[in-house]
Amino acid sequence: MPRKMSKEEITEKFENAKEILEKIVNNRQIPRNIRRLAEETINLLDDQSLSPAARAASAIQNIENMAYDPNMPIFARMWVWRCVAILEPIRD
Secondary structure, three states: OOOOHHHHHHHHHHHHHHHHHHHHHHOOOOOOOHHHHHHHHHHHHHHHOOHHHHHHHHHHHHHHHHOOOOOOHHHHHOOOOOHHHHHHHOOO
């Protein structure tokens, strides 16, 4: 059974994921609808009313929607999969 992450580790993972999502939000080569979803995902990761696992799971769902968008540039698709890898280990 995997060990439970500390609050600090979870916070660090959320910050790392948000940094990647910020790259997407600020890149004008990425379509507006994807940038908007990235911004919504950042806000979701900041939502303290949800548990860390719920925030991570919801963010992963949004990120996967971005990744499968046919208009997503390949370089940015690599960023979103990195983001998923960062968030996947977060559990309650």
